[in-house]
Amino acid sequence: MSEAVLDTxxxxxxxxxxxxxxxxDKQAFGVPWGKAMMWIFLLSDTFIFxxxxxxxxxxxxxxxxxxxxPSEVFALSFGGEPIPLILIAIMxxxxxxxxxxxxxxxxxxxxxxxxxxxxxxxxxxxxxxxxVSMQAFEWTKLIQEGVRPWENPFGAAQFGASFxxxxxxxxxxxxxxxxxxxxxxxxxxxxxxxxRGNNYEIVEITGLYWxxxxxxxxxxxxxxxxx
Amino acid sequence: MASEEGQQHPIKIxxxxxxxxxxxxxxxxxxxxLNVQGMLRWALILTFMFLKAGFIIAIFMHMxxxxxxxxxxILGPPVAILxxxxxxxxxxxxxxxxxxxxYGESTFVPEVPExx
Numbered sequence: 411m412s413e414a415v416l417d418t419x420x421x422x423x424x425x426x427x428x429x430x431x432x433x434x435d436k437q438a439f440g441v442p443w444g445k446a447m448m449w450i451f452l453l454s455d456t457f458i459f460x461x462x463x464x465x466x467x468x469x470x471x472x473x474x475x476x477x478x479x480p481s482e483v484f485a486l487s488f489g490g491e492p493i494p495l496i497l498i499a500i501m502x503x504x505x506x507x508x509x510x511x512x513x514x515x516x517x518x519x520x521x522x523x524x525x526x527x528x529x530x531x532x533x534x535x536x537x538x539x540x541x542v543s544m545q546a547f548e549w550t551k552l553i554q555e556g557v558r559p560w561e562n563p564f565g566a567a568q569f570g571a572s573f574x575x576x577x578x579x580x581x582x583x584x585x586x587x588x589x590x591x592x593x594x595x596x597x598x599x600x601x602x603x604x605x606r607g608n609n610y611e612i613v614e615i616t617g618l619y620w621x622x623x624x625x626x627x628x629x630x631x632x633x634x635x636x637x
Numbered sequence: 638m639a640s641e642e643g644q645q646h647p648i649k650i651x652x653x654x655x656x657x658x659x660x661x662x663x664x665x666x667x668x669x670x671l672n673v674q675g676m677l678r679w680a681l682i683l684t685f686m687f688l689k690a691g692f693i694i695a696i697f698m699h700m701x702x703x704x705x706x707x708x709x710x711i712l713g714p715p716v717a718i719l720x721x722x723x724x725x726x727x728x729x730x731x732x733x734x735x736x737x738x739x740y741g742e743s744t745f746v747p748e749v750p751e752x753x
Contacts, residue, residue: 424705431706439707442643449711460718464725471729474736475745481669482750499666506662510655513697520645555750563748611643614699621697625690631662632686636669637679 448615452622455583459626462576463633469568478564480635483557484548498635501544502627508537509624516617519610524598527613531595534620538588545581549574576630583623590616644699654696661685661692 421440422430431438439446470477485492515530552573556563559571594616597603603610665685668678695701700708 421704427704428706428709431704439710440704441707446707449707453711453714456715457718460715460721464718464721467722468725468729471726472732472736474733474740474743476743476747478747478750481672485750495666495669499662502662502666503659506655506658509658509693509697510651513651513655514648516644517646517648517651520643564750565745565747614643618698621693625693625698628686628689628693632665632682636665636682 442611444611444615445618448618452618455622455626459576459579459629462572462579463629466572466576466634469572470566473566473568475566477566478562478569480637483552483564484635495635497544497548498631501541502631504537504541504544505624505627508534508541509621511537512617512620516614519598519613522604522608522610524601524604527610528595528599531591531598531613531616535588535591535595538584538591538620542581542584542588545577545584549577572634576634580623580626580630583626587620587623590619644702646699646702650696654692657692658689661689665689 421427431440437443481494482492484498485494486496487493511530512534515527515534518526518530557570557573559574561567562570594612598610598613603612662685665682668681668685673681694712700712
């Protein structure tokens with residue numbers, strides 16, 4: 411009779427996989443530490459944005475003045491009839507486009523296509539810059555129309571505080587993401603990762619952050635602009 | 638499955654999700670543009686929102702291919718936010734009722750936004 415051989419090369423999956431990953435004396439997550447850390451950071455960021463959105467829900471419910479109609483406040487006219495939410499729609503499409511180029515950059519990174527990875531990351535960063543520029547335009551327009559964190563001519567006073575906090579914090583994340591993307595993109599271009607074992611894991615980690623920024627926008631778009 | 642080489646998947650799946658996100662965003666914009674109101678509006682907005690969020694997390698962020706331990710550690714805790722939402726919704730409604738009771742109905746007349 412032969413001894414029972416424990417096959418250590420096969421990792422169990424499902425529920426037994428969870429207990430296996432957490433209880434055995436080894437790294438819990440089968441991913442590089444940088445990626446696990448980015449996920450945990452994004453989890454904490456999820457709670458921050460949730461707090462902002464829940465606070466917005468709470469002040470909007472409590473306001474006795476009518477809430478400004480986002481469809482009208484954020485309408486923009488190009489000579490003719492104002493088109494509702496048009497700038498926000500364009501910003502949404504720009505962010506989705508940038509998420510697509512980022513996903514392609516991650517894919518090209520794993521294919522060791524150095525130049526394609528660089529250009530796709532650069533394109534993602536430029537789309538991010540155009541997003542922030544449009545947001546700056548939106549802020550300028552609203553401030554000129556008299557929207558302040560404490561009052562606005564269109565309805566409940568809490569609108570301004572919610573708007574500037576939520577979109578401002580998101581815009582700051584996009585700005586930081588652009589800087590992060592450019593730093594990593596130029597390192598890719600210089601061959602920094604090629605010399606370190608041709609490992610492009612960092613592109614995926616940067617991508618996680620960028621996709622998260624897009625993900626947050628999905629919720630802001632639904633709850634703040636469409637609700 | 639994640640390999641030594643990290644997350645490598647065919648380009649086709651990214652392009653499909655990319656197109657889907659465009660279509661879903663277009664639909665949610667149409668909800669506003671066509672001025673859909675009432676329960677149908679909230680239902681459509683939330684459906685498109687969750688679909689978009691799901692595709693971004695599952696495919697673009699590769700969560701679909703990660704092990705269950707990582708999925709649970711990252712996607713589990715945000716469920717607690719539902720409790721916060723429930724509590725703050727009750728609180729918000731209560732504050733509104735109190736304001737109406739003590740200060741009465743709002744007399745604020747909003748301006749209609751002008752567009753230049």
